Amino acid sequence: MLTWFHSILNLTNDTYKGGIHIKILRVEMLHSRQMNVRLRYGCGEIELSLPSYLDVVSRLRPLYRDKEYVSSIDILIRRALSNSIGVSLKELVSRSKKGEKSTVVILSDDISRPTPAWAIIPYILKELNSLGIGNNQVKIIIALGTHREMNNNELKIKLGEEILKQVEVTQHNAYDYDKLLYMGKTSSGIAIWLNKEYYEADIKIGLGNIAPHPAAGWSGGSKIVVPGVCGAETVDMVHFYSALHPIEDIFGVRDNVIRNELDEIALKSGLGMIINTVLDGRKKVIDIVAGDVVDAHRYGVEIAEDIYRPKTPIADIAIVSAYPYDIDYWQAGKGYLAAYLALRRGGAAILFAKLPEGISAIPQHSKTLLTLGNLTPNEIEVRVRRGEVDDVAAASVAMLISRVREKVELYIVTDSLNSRECEKLGLIKISPREIDDVIEKTRRKFGKNPGILIIEDSSIAPHTY
Known part of the structure; x- marks a missing residue:
């Protein structure tokens, strides 16, 4: 009893x-x-x-990482940017047709996710500035997917007051099709609707956090684009497509049929690189990966598997x-x-x-x-x-x-x-x-x-x- x-x-x-x-x-x-x-x-x-x-x-x-093996976020982000996998910020700028005159969009997840955007974005801006790109050429889009809009206090918590003063910030609306572009369909037939501001930027960078996700296998990587800055129709159909598959074929599995869809859409959209955190069971950042949308995410998942599986x-x-x-x-x-x-x-x-x-x-x-x-x-x-x-x-x-x-x-x-x-x-x-x-x-x-x-x-x- x-x-x-x-x-x-x-x-x-x-x-x-x-x-x-x-x-x-x-x-x-x-x-x-x-x-x-x-x-x-x-x-x-x-x-x-x-x-x-x-x-x-x-x-x-989730596993708790011993404190003596955990570096500060500052050290981790500098190390990640210096050791980008497959592509770096410098290479993104040099590849852009407009070079120093390029426009940049940084995608950030919302307040419901633990990614410390307030700590990461200053380092991105500093490196972009060193490459000749000013803050007035940069825009941050909160990749809400179909989540509710963040309020001013939540924006301050997520991005920090200094970033809000330095860079223009907008929030994605998955239901405003006047601000979306139709980009055709994926190989499986899912219609692709993308945020117009995001798509038209010359350089696109996505932030995120890597943890198990039931609909995508793992969060992070291309998930900042899908559902982050996609139209509601795209978001709905990706989730529905995922729900048709056995849970064990998706949840906690990096390379699965849904991740293939997300990667396909993100690459088609022009996402240039990702910067993703990995947290331990105390919700402390223990590692950061940066670089290619697919390869850097795979590497990040390998780290996260020890924590979350x-x-x-x-x-x-x-x-x-x-x-x-x-x-x-x-x-x-x-x-x-x-x-x-x-x-x-x-x-x-x-x-x-x-x-x-x-x-x-x-x-x-x-x-x-x-x-x-x-x-x-x-x-x-x-x-x-x-x-x-x-x-x-x-x-x-x-x-x-x-x-x-x-x-x-x-x-x-x-x-x-x-x-x-x-x-x-x-x-x-x-x-x-x-x-x-x-x-x-x-x-x-x-x-x-x-x-x-x-x-x-x-x-x-x-x-x-």
């Missing part, structure tokens, strides 16, 4: 750390011997005490913290995908997700996920192909989660969604005290005490042995 020491909605043990409101929650099983598990939940933690007879096969999170025995139940994707369900679903890669068919995934912005900050995404969330992948695909779905990107997310649900049962612990909303999303809402019911159900199903996997951070893509 599980006993709440503090309820989620009515806490009596609140503490403050560093000015952040930390909520500590505790759930305990009444057994003589216990093991404690702490999971990130919003700005705080939930502590579970599980019976010691359970077999915890692994506790997974831990090995684990196959498990029966995964208890998962949605951190660091717990702002809304749209992002938090990645926790189920991480669990999918390490769970036995017929098992269960229990996601702990605070979800302060609910299902999604974008109303259309929320509406589509609630409409399609409990359907099968085939049912969702049929509706999309019939033209019955306006928000194809959200349908693609629903398809991915539905693929996970075909393999394992999906549970969620959250105080932001009600049971009816969870049901529409294809989830079973439970309280922490009901975890023992899930354990008992799984024990009966497999005829043994279930192997438990603890995922402390959902940014991983585990693989089993």
Whole structure:
């Protein structure tokens, strides 16, 4: 039996750390011997005490790099620019027909991504200046994809106040087709709509961060172009194309059919080089790669695999913290995908997700996920192909989660969604005290005490042995 020491909605043990409101929650099983598990939940933690007879096969999170082996961002970016793979900033300028008179676009990801653009861009500007290109020839485009626009405070955090004073900054709008160009189709037939400002620049540089991504295999590289500065139609179809494939063929795999699409579009668009960071489990930058869109990204993924692709025995139940994707369900679903890669068919995934912005900050995404969330992948695909779905990107997310649900049962612990909303999303809402019911159900199903996997951070893509 599980006993709440503090309820989620009515806490009596609140503490403050560093000015952040930390909520500590505790759930305990009444057994003589216990093991404690702490999971990130919003700005705080939930502590579970599980019976010691359970077999915890692994506790997974991205690798923490020893501090003595981590250089400063300044050193890393200088080293990356000095050792560019395949192409350098100097070569981009020399190859440009306009040389020193070239216009430059730097693509930056948005506030939802950890890339420290504020630290990287000054070095790019300094080198461009040394090559005869002034700041008035440079423009930064926030590659939002279909994300919401960033506010002024978020721009200051992402880029830094000095950069905002020195360089023009615009934000991509995937829905304004007057500002997009049609560039034909990919080899698989996906229509390419590109940001006109970006495409017309003489020199194009893309920033990003490399981590596992369920729709592209890995973030970073050409993903700053697709979906970053593409039209909504292109974004939708790339996501839909990805959702048609088995999760294990894409998630955590660098060279896959979707990455081929992204690379094809980015190269056709004229993206000249990338500068990508790799973070460890503490979210500290441990390496930066720069250079060719494909080769530099491949090298970066090799580094990131040691951080984000831990090995684990196959498990029966995964208890998962949605951190660091717990702002809304749209992002938090990645926790189920991480669990999918390490769970036995017929098992269960229990996601702990605070979800302060609910299902999604974008109303259309929320509406589509609630409409399609409990359907099968085939049912969702049929509706999309019939033209019955306006928000194809959200349908693609629903398809991915539905693929996970075909393999394992999906549970969620959250105080932001009600049971009816969870049901529409294809989830079973439970309280922490009901975890023992899930354990008992799984024990009966497999005829043994279930192997438990603890995922402390959902940014991983585990693989089993």
